[in-house]
Amino acid sequence: MATFSRSASALRSSAIRDLMSLASQPDIISFAGGMPANELFPVEEVEELFRGLSDREKRSAFQYGPTQGLPSLLESLAERLRRKGLQMEGNRILITTGSQQALNLLARAFVDPGDRVLTERPCFIGAIAAFRAAGAEVRSIPLDAEGIDIETLEKALGEGPKPKFLYVTPYFHNPAGILYGERRKRELIDTLRGSGIPLIEDDAYGDLFFHPEDRDRLIPMQALPHDGVEICYTGSFSKILGPGLRLGWLLAPEAIYGKCELIKQSSDACSPSFTQVLADAAIRSGMMEGYVERVQSEYRDRARAMTDALRRHLPDYVEWSEPRGGFYIWLTLPEGADAARVLEKAIEAGTVFVTGSTFDPEGVRRNTMRLSYCNNTPEEIERGIPLIAEAIRECCG
Numbered sequence: 001m002a003t004f005s006r007s008a009s010a011l012r013s014s015a016i017r018d019l020m021s022l023a024s025q026p027d028i029i030s031f032a033g034g035m036p037a038n039e040l041f042p043v044e045e046v047e048e049l050f051r052g053l054s055d056r057e058k059r060s061a062f063q064y065g066p067t068q069g070l071p072s073l074l075e076s077l078a079e080r081l082r083r084k085g086l087q088m089e090g091n092r093i094l095i096t097t098g099s100q101q102a103l104n105l106l107a108r109a110f111v112d113p114g115d116r117v118l119t120e121r122p123c124f125i126g127a128i129a130a131f132r133a134a135g136a137e138v139r140s141i142p143l144d145a146e147g148i149d150i151e152t153l154e155k156a157l158g159e160g161p162k163p164k165f166l167y168v169t170p171y172f173h174n175p176a177g178i179l180y181g182e183r184r185k186r187e188l189i190d191t192l193r194g195s196g197i198p199l200i201e202d203d204a205y206g207d208l209f210f211h212p213e214d215r216d217r218l219i220p221m222q223a224l225p226h227d228g229v230e231i232c233y234t235g236s237f238s239k240i241l242g243p244g245l246r247l248g249w250l251l252a253p254e255a256i257y258g259k260c261e262l263i264k265q266s267s268d269a270c271s272p273s274f275t276q277v278l279a280d281a282a283i284r285s286g287m288m289e290g291y292v293e294r295v296q297s298e299y300r301d302r303a304r305a306m307t308d309a310l311r312r313h314l315p316d317y318v319e320w321s322e323p324r325g326g327f328y329i330w331l332t333l334p335e336g337a338d339a340a341r342v343l344e345k346a347i348e349a350g351t352v353f354v355t356g357s358t359f360d361p362e363g364v365r366r367n368t369m370r371l372s373y374c375n376n377t378p379e380e381i382e383r384g385i386p387l388i389a390e391a392i393r394e395c396c397g
């Protein structure tokens with residue numbers, strides 16, 4: 001019998017992955033996944049983009065490419081990031097195989113088994129998995145409506161071994177849905193200044209805003225003055241073109257970039273050239289910006305359908321807040337309630353969501369749940385939310 005490594009033996013399938021098989025059954029209404037809607041993918045536009053490429057470009061799409069990414073995409077992406085105000089000087093972009101790979105590379109660059117890393121609570125499950133796979137001990141800091149709790153963060157920095165980094169998702173958080181306030185971002189930078197603890201700023205959803213007046217709040221911390229804090233900024237094409245491209249990026253200070261590039265070399269040599277060629281063409285032609293505007297408006301409608309339905313059907317004791325972008329709404333049940341029981345009832349009734357404990361690195365908080373509206377039509381939302389509300393009533397009264 002083969003003997004697996006300690007790190008492979010410690011790996012567990014996530015509750016989300018297990019639920020996804022259930023969610024794909026035809027008659028279940030799933031609010032569980034964080035996947036963009038199939039019917040919104042820009043199939044014809046991408047076909048047209050490919051047909052419009054030169055023969056040389058089409059051939060390069062089938063070829064291996066440089067580890068750091070295809071030069072043309074590095075250039076067009078850099079221009080796009082510059083427009084967001086991101087600072088390029090002293091930093092470099094690495095194209096990664098999804099931004100999930102960027103998190104894995106950073107974990108491998110910084111973490112030795114037993115090292116402590118800090119995250120938000122709740123936290124994106126893929127990040128927890130990536131950090132744990134590198135042997136990290138994950139300590140989480142609670143979020144409120146404005147962002148990470150600075151007081152608890154200061155306390156965590158002042159006790160125990162020095163954390164290797166802090167990971168945050170300030171823009172339409174997965175799973176909490178929140179958008180950080182401007183003041184909180186500045187306080188966070190001030191708190192880390194001079195600590196020698198790098199900040200990983202995950203911006204997978206920032207382009208999916210519903211209210212143009214939020215633009216200032218969406219300015220990344222990497223784009224704000226942050227002397228004395230090393231910021232590794234990650235982003236993704238998954239929500240603005242499609243996760244099937246498996247393309248993301250890391251913008252990091254030179255030295256951190258260098259380590260990550262070396263680790264990537266031994267991991268997959270390069271990200272898919274095929275989709276890099278397409279992503280580059282999508283940026284340069286302006287197609288991507290047009291597509292992003294279309295999906296912003298579609299997701300805004302879906303979010304509104306869900307908040308309207310929640311308002312009408314949920315008992316008053318359930319707390320939740322209006323999403324300003326992204327894919328998710330976070331529900332808090334009364335203290336002592338068990339969202340796992342609600343999930344059982346909801347599944348019996350024909351609908352599914354993800355329990356909040358899945359996103360709790362310490363795994364102890366049981367009274368929260370994540371609903372996503374991205375992959376449902378308003379009609380499905382209208383049918384599914386009363387079933388969720390009924391399941392909550394059955395369990396919590």
Ligand SMILES: Cc1ncc(COP(=O)(O)O)c(C=O)c1O
Nearest residue numbers: 098099100124174204236238248
């Ligand atoms: C917050 C966050 N970061 C990163 C990712 C990884 O995305 P990808 O690897 O598709 O770029 C996701 C995926 O859902 C996410 O929600």
